Amino acid sequence: MxxxxxxxxxxxxxxxxxxxxxxxxxxxxxxxxxxxxxxxxxxxxxxxSGTLEEMIDFCAPLEVKLGLHPDEAAARAALAAYLPTLERWKKA
Ligand SMILES: [Zn+2]
Structure with missing residues (x-):
């Protein structure tokens, strides 16, 4: 990192x-x-536009390629935990 x-x-x-x-x-x-x-x-x-799911689909392979996660399952799990803390995905 x-x-x-x-x-x-x-x-x-x-x-x-x-x-x-x-x-x-x-x-x-x-x-x-x-x-x-x-x-x-x-x-x-x-x-x-786009949903949280689409964002995870898009980011997961990218983050594996960047070496941030060992595989896509790990990347998806990390994104599913992290992205909802960001302003765009926070439920009002
Ligand atoms: Zn962005």
């Missing part, structure tokens, strides 16, 4: 740390959205 700067914002949809401003999401008007990453939020938080 990379060492994390505590000031690095973390995407509140997928949990990716955004260490570079190029990774910040975009609002519908083109300004930076530091709450979400560019992959989750390329054109405004109001236009984000």
């Amino acid at each position: 990379k060492e994390m700067n505590p000031n690095t914002p973390v995407c509140q949809s997928c949990g990716m740390p955004m260490s570079d401003p190029n990774e910040y999401g975009k609002n519908a008007d083109g300004t930076a959205n530091t709450k979400y990453c560019i992959y989750c939020c390329p054109k405004g938080a109001e236009n984000m």
Whole structure:
């Protein structure tokens, strides 16, 4: 695991740390959205779609490839526990 700067914002949809401003999401008007990453939020938080399940499906193989987890089952279990703590998935 990379060492994390505590000031690095973390995407509140997928949990990716955004260490570079190029990774910040975009609002519908083109300004930076530091709450979400560019992959989750390329054109405004109001236009984000997809479910928590889809996010896990998308992230699990990626995180295995990044070496964060030994296999997809471990990645899915970690994501299922972690993602619901992020702002996008928190139940109001
Ligand atoms: Zn994201």
